[in-house]
Amino acid sequence: MVAYRPQNAKEFWELRRLIGLRDAARHVLAVQLRDGDGAELAVAQRDLTERYETYRRYYGPLKRFRMVPPASGTRRPAAG
Numbered sequence: 001m002v003a004y005r006p007q008n009a010k011e012f013w014e015l016r017r018l019i020g021l022r023d024a025a026r027h028v029l030a031v032q033l034r035d036g037d038g039a040e041l042a043v044a045q046r047d048l049t050e051r052y053e054t055y056r057r058y059y060g061p062l063k064r065f066r067m068v069p070p071a072s073g074t075r076r077p078a079a080g
Contacts, residue, residue, distance in 0.1 A: 014058075014059055017051070017055045017059070018055070021051050021055060024047050024048040024051050027044050027048075028041070028044045
């Protein structure tokens with residue numbers, strides 16, 4: 001396995017924010033799995049929301065690609 005190395009400062013900071021989002025999402029799930037109280041869950045969810053809104057403000061939504069239909073005449077592989 002080869003470690004990913006950001007190519008520039010923008011990629012570095014985006015990766016840091018993505019890791020923060022991952023960790024906040026994992027915390028929300030951990031609170032839910034251990035049946036944490038409502039207040040603890042609300043705090044964890046608020047943290048996740050704030051981190052996502054900050055990320056979105058800087059970089060746009062997480063799923064920021066656009067679908068491109070296949071060129072005419074191309075075939076889709078058969079499902080197997």
